[in-house]
Amino acid sequence: MYRQEKEGLVTYHFESFDKSLVNHAFYTRKGGVSEGHFSELNLGGTNGDKPEHVRENHLRLFENFGMPFDSRFDVWQVHGDTIHFTDSPRPETQKHQPGDGIFTQNPDVTLIMRFADCVPIMIHDPVKKVVGLLHAGWQGTLIEVGLVAVEAALKEYGSDPATLRVGIGPSICSHCYQIGPEVRARFFKRWGDEAAKFVNETPDGYYLDLWAANEWSLRKVGIQHIEQSHICTAENLHEWYSYRKEKGLTGRFAAAISLTPKGEHG
Numbered sequence: 001m002y003r004q005e006k007e008g009l010v011t012y013h014f015e016s017f018d019k020s021l022v023n024h025a026f027y028t029r030k031g032g033v034s035e036g037h038f039s040e041l042n043l044g045g046t047n048g049d050k051p052e053h054v055r056e057n058h059l060r061l062f063e064n065f066g067m068p069f070d071s072r073f074d075v076w077q078v079h080g081d082t083i084h085f086t087d088s089p090r091p092e093t094q095k096h097q098p099g100d101g102i103f104t105q106n107p108d109v110t111l112i113m114r115f116a117d118c119v120p121i122m123i124h125d126p127v128k129k130v131v132g133l134l135h136a137g138w139q140g141t142l143i144e145v146g147l148v149a150v151e152a153a154l155k156e157y158g159s160d161p162a163t164l165r166v167g168i169g170p171s172i173c174s175h176c177y178q179i180g181p182e183v184r185a186r187f188f189k190r191w192g193d194e195a196a197k198f199v200n201e202t203p204d205g206y207y208l209d210l211w212a213a214n215e216w217s218l219r220k221v222g223i224q225h226i227e228q229s230h231i232c233t234a235e236n237l238h239e240w241y242s243y244r245k246e247k248g249l250t251g252r253f254a255a256a257i258s259l260t261p262k263g264e265h266g
């Protein structure tokens, strides 16, 4: 990934995404108006932060992203595998639908999701001109939301998985993400012996490798181009929110993607 800074907002971007075809960014916590645990650019609206601060942060994000605020499409992220294909933004008066994968072919839509340790997965199909954004915590990883989403997108758009560009964004790493025996057991129950590749056993407990597990799921459906950010949220609190490291007292950072190249929205 490469890092950019503009008017106090610090963003990260995948090297492998073609800037002339797609606009995408991960917004760090830098450059917003939220205070305390939420400082600074909290985009989460349900964690106790002041609504006027969250709204101002969204406006700053969209200004930086180069798309209008009312281009946004987002969902109520519920750790499932429901996938939405949208041709239009979500009007502010319309409630979020539950889901953990969103796709569009409309260049006037900005897909946006919120994170604090869970794995963001971005997808760009430069041939069929599609963008997608997924949310995978341990539960989404377990039920392979990446695989489910890509299979659904192949069907919906007729994409060739070999042409897709996929990025796995900042999230909690395998050294920081300890899991209990019950979560470990669920992976072995569902994934069989394969789970051993992603659950590390150490003297102080079990650790789950969300990055490798999601990459494995995506490769199973034929994805070849995958860029890993290798940025751990829990180890970089100066730029990222970490639900685990900050014991729930934290904000949410955002990932945004749109088919309109930056600076080209009229």
Ligand SMILES: [Zn+2]
Binding pocket: 172, 173, 174, 175, 176, 177, 232, 233, 234, 235
């Ligand atoms: Zn870490």
